Amino acid sequence: MVVAPASAAVAVTTLLHFFLSPAQTAAILAPNDYLALQSIRKSLSDLPGSSYFASWDFTADPCSFPGVLCRGDRVVALALGDPRAGSSGLSGRLHSSIGSLSDLAELSLVPGRVSGPIPSSISLCSSLRFLALSRNLLSGDIPPSISSLSRLRVVDLGSNLLSGTIPSVLPRLPSLSTLILSRNRLSGSIPAFAHNSPLIRLDLQRNRLSGNIPGPLPASLRYLSLSSNQLSGRVDRILPRLVRLTFLDLSSNRLSGPIPGSIFSLPISYLRLQRNSFSGYLNPTSPVRTSYIDLSFNRLGGQIPADLAAAEWIYLDYNRFTGEVPSIFVDRVKNGGIRVLYLQHNFLTGMEVGPSAGFPMLSSVCLQYNCMLPPVQTACPARAGQQKTRPPEQCPK
Numbered sequence: 361m362v363v364a365p366a367s368a369a370v371a372v373t374t375l376l377h378f379f380l381s382p383a384q385t386a387a388i389l390a391p392n393d394y395l396a397l398q399s400i401r402k403s404l405s406d407l408p409g410s411s412y413f414a415s416w417d418f419t420a421d422p423c424s425f426p427g428v429l430c431r432g433d434r435v436v437a438l439a440l441g442d443p444r445a446g447s448s449g450l451s452g453r454l455h456s457s458i459g460s461l462s463d464l465a466e467l468s469l470v471p472g473r474v475s476g477p478i479p480s481s482i483s484l485c486s487s488l489r490f491l492a493l494s495r496n497l498l499s500g501d502i503p504p505s506i507s508s509l510s511r512l513r514v515v516d517l518g519s520n521l522l523s524g525t526i527p528s529v530l531p532r533l534p535s536l537s538t539l540i541l542s543r544n545r546l547s548g549s550i551p552a553f554a555h556n557s558p559l560i561r562l563d564l565q566r567n568r569l570s571g572n573i574p575g576p577l578p579a580s581l582r583y584l585s586l587s588s589n590q591l592s593g594r595v596d597r598i599l600p601r602l603v604r605l606t607f608l609d610l611s612s613n614r615l616s617g618p619i620p621g622s623i624f625s626l627p628i629s630y631l632r633l634q635r636n637s638f639s640g641y642l643n644p645t646s647p648v649r650t651s652y653i654d655l656s657f658n659r660l661g662g663q664i665p666a667d668l669a670a671a672e673w674i675y676l677d678y679n680r681f682t683g684e685v686p687s688i689f690v691d692r693v694k695n696g697g698i699r700v701l702y703l704q705h706n707f708l709t710g711m712e713v714g715p716s717a718g719f720p721m722l723s724s725v726c727l728q729y730n731c732m733l734p735p736v737q738t739a740c741p742a743r744a745g746q747q748k749t750r751p752p753e754q755c756p757k
Contacts, residue, residue: 389422390433392460397422397435399457404440407472409448412441434463436487441470449496450474459484465511471495471519478517483508492516494540502527502541509533516540518563526551526569531559542566542585550586553578564589565609573598573615585609587632596620611635611654619655621645624667634658634675644668655679656702664689664708669698677702677726677744682756685711685727696720704728704744707755711735731755 389397398418406413416425423430429437438461441450449472458467459481465488475497482488483505489512498520506515507529515530518540525548531539532554540563549571553559557578565587572593573586581602587609594617595610602608608623609632618640619633625646634656641662642655648667654675661679666686668674685703690713692698699722708730719725719738726740731750 388433389430389435392462393433393435394418394422396455396457396460397425397428399455400438400440403455404450404452404474407448407451410442410450410472412450429466431463435461436463437466438464439466439468439470441472443470448472454479454493454498456481458482461485463487466490468492469494469496473497475499475521477501478503478506478522480505482506485509486511488512489535490514493520495519497521499523501525502530502546504529506530507533510535512536514538518542518544520544522546525549526564528552532557534558537561539563550574550591562586573610576601579603581605583607586613587611589613591615593617599623602626608632619660624648624650624653626650631655642668664703672698673700674698675700675702676706678705681706681708684709687712693719693723693725696723699723701725702741703730704740705730707731707750709756 401413401416412426422428426442427439428435449470451473453476454474456479458479462484464485467488473496477500478498480503483503488509491512492514494516499522501524502517502522504527507527510533512533513535514537522544523546526541526546528551531551537558538561539559542563542565544567546567546569548569550564550569550573552574558580559578560580561583562581563585565585567589569589569591573591573595575598577598579601582604584605591613592615595615596618600620600622603626605626605628607630608628611632612635615636615638619638619642621643622645624644628650630652631650632654634654636658639659642660642665644665644667648670651671652673653668653671656675657678659680661681663683664676664681664685666688669686669688669692685708689698689701690711693701704726710732711727713735719736725738726744727734728740728744729747729750733749
């Protein structure tokens with residue numbers, strides 16, 4: 361139901377800037393930069409539907425080429441591919457001559473089928489601040505030498521075929537505000553972060569990362585997605601200090617221990633902790649501010665806190681909750697405040713709903729497979745199964 365923002369979106373604004381800004385040209389481009397652009401052109405080609413390289417005619421001034429931005433006689437920004445071409449992009453490989461563009465501050469690549477490794481020579485671009493190469497077929501390790509680029513602010517290498525580990529120094533770069541390595545084949549542990557890191561967005565979802573989440577995470581974080589890895593351990597000492605978070609997704613890992621009560625009072629719009637091994641009781645420490653809460657497929661128990669009724673989408677199914685559903689949930693569903701309430705596959709014993717009560721057509725409530733007969737018949741998702749109640753022997757006497 362929730363679609364996290366695509367990593368390529370980070371590059372689009374900058375790409376459009378490249379294409380729409382007039383090039384600052386000089387009479388003669390520096391020889392190293394001229395030769396580098398020629399090599400880059402030879403190593404890449406347009407996919408069908410793209411005409412990005414059509415005007416790369418080296419009898420003209422290269423600073424007038426689409427995607428090339430110059431300052432004086434040096435190339436300072438290179439946007440490879442035209443984002444206005446839709447799904448088309450480029451194929452081929454990134455040439456090592458990129459490292460010859462010593463004044464390059466911004467390098468981006470539109471989604472396409474560029475394959476092969478990220479050239480280690482990129483570390484020679486000491487002025488590089490923006491690096492976005494997402495949604496291609498790049499493979500191999502992330503070059504450790506990239507960690508020497510101390511001015512990097514944005515690194516987006518998401519949705520490729522990268523493997524190996526995350527270079528240990530990369531998350532500690534002093535200016536790094538965005539790190540997106542999602543949807544690759546990275547393994548090993550998540551490196552530690554500097555205590556004063558300015559990181560705002562960290563997206564490592566859908567890799568093969570393991571071990572504990574390192575602490576402390578940067579207090580500046582607003583977007584954190586580590587879902588669909590093999591991470592383990594507790595988070596109750598890591599999450600409470602992230603007071604600026606607006607999006608948190610740790611789903612589909614092996615995390616355990618309690619969920620800190622203070623997390624529900626953070627300015628998080630989407631809280632996704634499903635499919636882990638979290639246990640214990642839920643104890644919100646202040647009014648709940650989160651609108652989307654998914655804690656399904658865990659080992660949480662005790663009574664459902666009434667405070668959670670402040671959310672609009674609530675997924676608590678496949679846990680060990682007991683007792684009666686607080687009446688405020690019924691009221692909130694009736695008045696349209698709660699749009700989804702999934703409580704199936706718990707050990708709940710009752711829910712106060714009058715025989716003539718009706719829920720709004722747009723709401724979705726599921727109460728199957730608890731220690732009660734569902735007081736209302738509503739459509740449940742297919743994963744809820746066909747059984748209405750638990751066998752009596754599984755329920756408290």
